[in-house]
Amino acid sequence: MVGGDVAAVEVRDVVVRYGDTTAVDGVSLSAPRGRVLALLGHNGAGKTSLLQVCEGFRKPDAGTVRILGMDPVAEHDALMPRLGIMLQSGGVYPWAAAGEILRLFASFAANPLDTEMLIDRLGLRAVEKTRFRRLSGGEQQRLSLAVALVGRPELVFLDEPTAGMDTEARHTTWQLIEELRADGVSVLLTTHLLDEAERLADDVVIMRSGQVAATGTPAELTAAAGIDLLEVRADPGLDLTGLKARHEVAESSPGEYAITGALDTRALADVLGWFAGVDAHVTALSSRRRTLEDVYLSLTRQTTTTVGAAK
Amino acid sequence: MRTVIARQIRMELVLTARRGEAVVLAMGVPLLVLLGAGLTHATNLPTDDRLGFVVPGVLALTVMSTAFTGQAITTGYERSYGVLKRLGASPLTRPGLLLAKTAAVLVQIVFQVLFLGLVGVVVGWRPELSHLLPAAGVTVLAAAGYSGLALLLASVLKPETTTGAATLIYVLMLSVGGIMFAAPDLGTAGWFLLPLAAHAEALRDTLSGGGSIPLSIWLALGAWAVVWLTAAARKFRWE
Numbered sequence: 001m002v003g004g005d006v007a008a009v010e011v012r013d014v015v016v017r018y019g020d021t022t023a024v025d026g027v028s029l030s031a032p033r034g035r036v037l038a039l040l041g042h043n044g045a046g047k048t049s050l051l052q053v054c055e056g057f058r059k060p061d062a063g064t065v066r067i068l069g070m071d072p073v074a075e076h077d078a079l080m081p082r083l084g085i086m087l088q089s090g091g092v093y094p095w096a097a098a099g100e101i102l103r104l105f106a107s108f109a110a111n112p113l114d115t116e117m118l119i120d121r122l123g124l125r126a127v128e129k130t131r132f133r134r135l136s137g138g139e140q141q142r143l144s145l146a147v148a149l150v151g152r153p154e155l156v157f158l159d160e161p162t163a164g165m166d167t168e169a170r171h172t173t174w175q176l177i178e179e180l181r182a183d184g185v186s187v188l189l190t191t192h193l194l195d196e197a198e199r200l201a202d203d204v205v206i207m208r209s210g211q212v213a214a215t216g217t218p219a220e221l222t223a224a225a226g227i228d229l230l231e232v233r234a235d236p237g238l239d240l241t242g243l244k245a246r247h248e249v250a251e252s253s254p255g256e257y258a259i260t261g262a263l264d265t266r267a268l269a270d271v272l273g274w275f276a277g278v279d280a281h282v283t284a285l286s287s288r289r290r291t292l293e294d295v296y297l298s299l300t301r302q303t304t305t306t307v308g309a310a311k
Numbered sequence: 312m313r314t315v316i317a318r319q320i321r322m323e324l325v326l327t328a329r330r331g332e333a334v335v336l337a338m339g340v341p342l343l344v345l346l347g348a349g350l351t352h353a354t355n356l357p358t359d360d361r362l363g364f365v366v367p368g369v370l371a372l373t374v375m376s377t378a379f380t381g382q383a384i385t386t387g388y389e390r391s392y393g394v395l396k397r398l399g400a401s402p403l404t405r406p407g408l409l410l411a412k413t414a415a416v417l418v419q420i421v422f423q424v425l426f427l428g429l430v431g432v433v434v435g436w437r438p439e440l441s442h443l444l445p446a447a448g449v450t451v452l453a454a455a456g457y458s459g460l461a462l463l464l465a466s467v468l469k470p471e472t473t474t475g476a477a478t479l480i481y482v483l484m485l486s487v488g489g490i491m492f493a494a495p496d497l498g499t500a501g502w503f504l505l506p507l508a509a510h511a512e513a514l515r516d517t518l519s520g521g522g523s524i525p526l527s528i529w530l531a532l533g534a535w536a537v538v539w540l541t542a543a544a545r546k547f548r549w550e
Contacts, residue, residue: 055400056400057400057549057550076404076405077405077406081402085400087393087396089393091392091393091394091396091397092392092393092394093389093392095326095329096322100325104322107314107315108318108401110402151402
């Protein structure tokens with residue numbers, strides 16, 4: 001019906017408003033098939049609102065959304081069997097047993113996964129007959145994940161999938177998501193866990209105040225800034241005037257020079273060239289590369305300036 | 312799609328049976344009223360044929376308790392738990408979910424009416440089965456109106472408020488709806504204000520009296536169905 005070249009998610013200039021509040025403010029993004037895209041952002045950044053629009057729960061106030069090439073509102077019923085949806089919470093009858101719910105959703109699917117396998121994989125065997133409202137938060141999350149996956153969806157939306165899970169369940173979930181990708185399933189997930197995004201995501205979209213602050217692969221996002229701290233050990237008490245004109249530098253302790261800022265290869269050569277130029281004896285070098293967390297924090301803390309990596 | 316809806320109907324019925332208070336409200340109260348008011352002289356009735364008055368009223372009451380009270384409460388909570396949202400976004404689809412819910416309510420009503428009717432017959436009520444068709448017709452109209460009002464309440468109120476309001480309306484209707492006592496005589500306007508009284512009277516006219524249903528009752532219950540279903544269709548919220 002739809003070729004493999006159609007994007008899993010195609011969002012153009014989407015705006016979502018709740019009364020006077022603008023939750024999503026002109027977001028565009030594209031998620032190719034068979035990849036994992038992570039939406040990163042603080043609470044209130046607009047991640048869930050954007051997801052709601054993609055899942056067809058509400059119409060965007062402006063802009064267009066295409067999911068697997070289809071309109072999620074107008075073509076809702078035709079699209080739903082191809083999607084797996086995990087809400088942030090709830091979505092299950094409190095009086096229904098975990099196994100009952102999973103089997104109910106399996107019975108909706110044309111070609112469901114083996115429910116027994118899912119129950120074992122997600123560690124739900126012991127609570128299979130337990131009613132949903134008696135499950136712990138992590139167990140409820142795992143059941144919701146199983147329900148999202150049981151219909152063999154082509155595209156999965158996961159809203160903070162590992163929230164409330166313990167470490168073991170989190171790793172199982174990550175493994176499942178990696179298996180989904182290996183099977184060619186597309187995944188769009190929201191998270192505010194940076195290690196989750198760094199480990200799972202092929203592409204990251206960082207959202208801030210309803211807008212896209214940056215997009216790229218984790219490597220691109222962290223490499224965009226290159227090295228952000230270079231420490232040089234050399235003779236103490238060097239006159240830094242010449243270097244200070246071009247870089248941010250300080251002698252943090254005698255003979256320890258810290259050069260900060262976004263340092264690309266050319267800048268590094270320039271710094272070391274300066275040390276060579278003043279005949280200093282460099283005895284040690286250390287550098288620190290930015291992590292996704294640094295990128296995220298620097299982006300989400302800024303409120304007005306436009307970010308270089310933003311689209 | 313048929314299997315999908317059938318599975319959902321089954322789930323709805325299993326979950327209803329699991330909730331004790333729903334079963335008591337739907338079966339226990341009508342049964343108590345039937346036996347209490349039908350077999351003893353605990354209340355004053357405008358007729359000597361106590362069973363002929365009480366049994367049709369109890370049948371009307373159970374339709375209201377399932378289609379209105381029960382449905383309003385469960386739908387309100389299912390909405391707040393995100394169940395409607397999640398199921399509507401499954402291959403079941405939203406129309407499928409509504410269809411399954413309607414079918415589940417109808418199945419419950421059929422079972423409850425059969426059971427209570429049978430109890431009535433056992434204790435001595437003799438219904439005019441030849442008038443079953445108009446009785447069934449007026450029951451479908453009543454159930455449609457109740458469902459509309461139930462879905463409307465569940466969409467505009469919080470679940471706790473819905474539960475309170477639906478229970479209050481149930482108790483009010485039980486007291487003034489002409490089930491255990493005669494309904495207040497408000498003339499034709501009464502049928503429009505008290506659908507339970509109108510439905511009970513229609514069932515009495517047909518099943519106990521072997522007569523026909525006054526046009527004003529058809530109109531009253533028809534108006535309830537149209538008004539509340541239209542309002543529900545406009546205001547219904549999935550989340």
